[in-house]
Amino acid sequence: MNWEQIESRLDQLMAENRHGLLRGALMMLNPVDIAGYMKKLNREKLLMLFRILPKDVSADVFSYMDTDQRQELVESIADAEISALIDEMFVDDAVDFLEELPANAVKRVLQNTDPKTRAIINQFLKYPENSAGSLMTIEYCEVSQDMNVGDALKSIKETGVDKETVYTLYMLDAQRRLIGTIPLHKALVVPEETALIKLMDPGIISVNTLDDQEIVADTVRKYHLLSIPVLDGEGRLVGIITSDDIMDVIEEENTEDFEKMSGLAPAEQPYFKTKLTTLAINRLPWLMILMFTSIISGAIISRFESVLAVNILLSASIPMLMDTGGNCGQQASTLMVRGLALGEVQFKDLFRVLWTEFRVGGLIGIVLSSVTFLRLMFLNSAPVVTSAVISVSLFATVVIAKSIGCVLPLLAQRVKLDPALAASPLITTIVDACSLFIFFTIASHYIAQIAA
Amino acid sequence: MNWEQIESRLDQLMAENRHGLLRGALMMLNPVDIAGYMKKLNREKLLMLFRILPKDVSADVFSYMDTDQRQELVESIADAEISALIDEMFVDDAVDFLEELPANAVKRVLQNTDPKTRAIINQFLKYPENSAGSLMTIEYCEVSQDMNVGDALKSIKETGVDKETVYTLYMLDAQRRLIGTIPLHKALVVPEETALIKLMDPGIISVNTLDDQEIVADTVRKYHLLSIPVLDGEGRLVGIITSDDIMDVIEEENTEDFEKMSGLAPAEQPYFKTKLTTLAINRLPWLMILMFTSIISGAIISRFESVLAVNILLSASIPMLMDTGGNCGQQASTLMVRGLALGEVQFKDLFRVLWTEFRVGGLIGIVLSSVTFLRLMFLNSAPVVTSAVISVSLFATVVIAKSIGCVLPLLAQRVKLDPALAASPLITTIVDACSLFIFFTIASHYIAQIAA
Structure with missing residues (x-):
């Protein structure tokens, strides 16, 4: 069925x-x-x-x-x-x-x-x-240092039906401090007289009640755990978090990153459960901010009005420069946001990242600007100077976009902001302004030749 | 320490x-x-x-x-x-x-x-x-229909040390077909004489060896499982996949979505392990495609050159229109990609989504274009007609961007493409062309009044 x-x-x-x-x-x-x-x-x-x-x-x-x-x-x-x-x-x-x-x-x-x-x-x-405290459950199995395997199995038999997970036994001392864990499968393969403490793994991987769920998820994923103990400030066991709940946390945190990177306020509810006004209000703040920042690009255009009047190809190149710059910046920033989230990149790598992106930008810039130069020369029959001005601007835009794109998320992380925020459309707006400025500065310099 | x-x-x-x-x-x-x-x-x-x-x-x-x-x-x-x-x-x-x-x-x-x-x-x-076949392990515990709890525990004791997880017992019939599962904790709380089949849960949730890892991850997450059985074409148990491996899959799939949404080819290696040329090659194809599609926007600008010459405010509004449209489209498409990934939205919801986004777009459009109208009138001292042309274009841009943004990922899903691909910067480029076209069409219509 x-x-x-x-x-x-x-x-x-x-x-x-x-x-x-x-x-x-x-x-x-x-x-x-x-x-x-x-x-x-x-x-x-x-x-x-x-x-x-x-x-x-x-x-x-x-x-x-x-x-x-x-x-x-x-x-x-x-x-x-x-x-x-x-x-x-x-x-x-x-x-x-x-x-x-x-x-x-x-x-x-x-x-x-x-x-x-x-x-x-x-x-x-x-x-x-x-x-972590809000995620944890208190349904777990605790054992003491003087118990043997038989005692533990008996205690599971007596109380285990209600336990969300009995697959890790937590050994506590007299002060209820966690001193080690015993995976249940280890206890199942030895004689019942074996002292539990002999099977105990003393390397405790735990989180604190006040730790953010993102830290919990990262730890569970890193160490491939089925459950993680939650300790209070004094090292006493107060609960455990199981891996099935962690998967929901991972998806929640990823959704939040996706939303931030698209300039959305994180939504509490699934799409169809959200009120129309809430949907609109979640999106408005960034749109408003970005609308106002894009006025800067507009101001640059109007300041260089005379340049645009000289040659229509210059005006027609604006969307290409803006879009390519925005895309390049977004590529670099996305790689950084994921790198940070998965622990592959850290703030101390800033200069290494910048140097890498600078060279990647150079490689990509050369390819894109060569193609553009040839297109302008042969498809649009543009003069050499005009083609050169546009393609050199494109090259500079790509390199700058890659550099800004990789640096912003790392800086955001450094000042304890969410890197995903810095990978938002804000990058596009900043790159837009930079690329237009470069473009017009170069173009004004060669204005006489372009007009000729 | x-x-x-x-x-x-x-x-x-x-x-x-x-x-x-x-x-x-x-x-x-x-x-x-x-x-x-x-x-x-x-x-x-x-x-x-x-x-x-x-x-x-x-x-x-x-x-x-x-x-x-x-x-x-x-x-x-x-x-x-x-x-x-x-x-x-x-x-x-x-x-x-x-x-x-x-x-x-x-x-x-x-x-x-x-x-x-x-x-x-x-x-x-x-x-x-x-x-699923490439993810699974064969270290699991199988039991037969005639075994009791004592037999099962004995079998774990004999073979269990090597098992990656013994926490679910898989009951097979004579043809090695899976007929049900027994969570180990249920077996631990009953007398050893209890027949296993009495504890068996016959509602099997499983995957096929050829299922994509995304399906595996979705199923494990949905049903909060610790492990999932993998069956071959004949329903025979061939392996299991444990939840710790699923977490890595979830992060991998999310990274792939992030990359696709930023116009990156999925990377196989962590950032610093990837060669410079590979980094560049992963980014080039989309940049190249998008660069060429943004030429359409350029062509629209050059076609309406005469309109731009009339009023510098019109040229200066281009970045604002392009950026706002792009951001609106990206917001809608991101919500759809996540909605699809988390199972909250499906293709059959197309018209419901479209109607929602249309109204959200309307609400947002009214706010943004009113603010823009007031800014143009009072800050830029623009004439009423010019201000009206720009803000009406903005309104139309927002509504169209939201509509395209929500429809494309759903359509992509329908034709078995990855929705994340359709939420890529491609949306920005399409929205750019539409918004510029609307803008210039409206502007040309009122050209006489604007020039006046």
Whole structure:
């Protein structure tokens, strides 16, 4: 059965109100797919389907649902029901959900959850948004230094059902400080009497509760981890973050970079969930700034009006110079933004990068300006001087664009700005002004020959 | 100890040739960090350090090393030594490494590995690059329908040390077809007599050996998986892909999108590892194409030369119109590329997207063109007609740019091109030509009033 068949089968069971069968059918699906199917349901059906699900499945499905569908459900069901749901959910998912709710709703919901969950959630809600603390879960397995493998497996058996991941055991000392980790698979292949401490890996790779999610993602990716422990300021273990949540963080951070590089304010919501005015407001600030900075290019053009009047080929070359410069700058800046994000380039490489881009710009400049020179001479039958002026300007534009393009993101990183911001269309506007200025300066110098 | 201290301690031990201590010190580090430390060593020291490492650690370190350092090592050590290394490595890492080697070196190396490993590696080398088959590993735990939990744990104990991940058990039928999976943590919390099939999740989420790595990454991310089974054409289990490898794929695919959106040919190597000529050649094709397409804009300018001669404000507005149009188009196309990549937008949404962007464009157009009208009237003391012509052109430019920007990536996706390609600077060039054409058409219409 493909997805359309599954959907139409569910639609049918739904229409015929065969709840028993529907429940059975849903049990065959992944919670992600159930949440996907729910997207097209109206409020009433949504509520009905949700209530049909077994409790543990419904908590899972709920954590994969859209923000607005969750809101809808929360408005439709009683506080006690929501609280039961929250008790079933993993703490990190519950916190994610509560962060979306209005403050008074959070209070109301929490009043009904059991006191232990409430205390934990309250503590989690205090961590700054996008910090390791806000991503972590407390469902992990801890062991102490005097335990052996048998003890550990017994402890998993007793408490493990609720654990989001039991695949790494965290060994704590009496002060709850993390002293090492034991990958579960190591414990599974030795006799039960083996002391856990013998299997322990003392090289702890961890993050702090206040670390930004970008640091968490970079660390997990670098060390190929399945989960990473989160420590507080005193080195005590307070939670773990699992790799599946990290993948979402990676995509989120990449989306943010894409948006910044296109002069968009980062969007909180998927495209179709965003209000029209929000879509417009996210885009306006940079457009406004860039519109005003491009007036500089306009001012350069009007200052050199007399030059333009001499030869129409000069005016006609403006878009070519501006576009090529912009593209060259964007290429260099994109390479830097990715290089920085993946740890391949650092600020200390500034001069090495600049020297590389300078030479790459030279190579590209020679090719592009030779082609342009030949085109102007033979296709447009332009005089040698005019062709030379335009192609030399193009060469200078390419070299300058590459240099500005590579330097700005590195400088931005240095002053703790996001390099992606510096790779925004701002580069195009700066390069535009520079290239027009060079072009007109060279052209004015040879104005007599061009006019002749 | 921070990283600098660790490095200088290692340097010291290295300089004093205290191999025993050095080995001990290295054992405290993560293989990723050992590979990181090796980056700054010369060939001789690299070889020495590598030989000091215990065999299983060295295979791990080797798989995290740079391509060129691996090449260096391979040239320095005997074939038998390389083959021993490959026997120790996980199959997917070994295949990755062999793919980098020249064909004759691969042959030489494989001749020395044990026949079983050789057969597996040869089979893996046949899968297309960036396919699920080329990413997968064969280190996984399979179980049969008649086994109970105790049998499974015993089988892990016997064979598990070599498994890259034992955290999901794959249940196969007699034909080696996958019939379901059992998360290990479920097996750990029940009595050993429990039949595995009772714990089995029959909802299989899998990929095919020939699926592109992008599909693999999307599936793993969507369903929050730790690993995904890879099936052949007949539904038989041939390997698994673990989530840590998926993270690298996600970053790789994102980098490719960033590069395409900036008119760069995808680079195979990190920035500083790439030859100058390759850097230039990766950037030239699009620059050349875009340079030639921007000649269209130039042609439009020269066709309307007489219009420009009338009023310098018209010439001075060209950069503003071109830049704003380009930025608006890029914003819309970036949103579409991300929406498509994250599955939030599909081709069937074309008209819905177009209608949204049309209205967003309208809103933004009104704001930008009003501001421009006021600026021209009051700051530049321009006549009403001139100001109106420029701001109406700006409005039209914004609306058209948004529409083209959102449609092109969706169309590209439809005809199986990468949407990121359609979000490249090509959009800017198309929008440039359109906006200049509209601008001049409107301006020529009011030429008499502007001149007056």
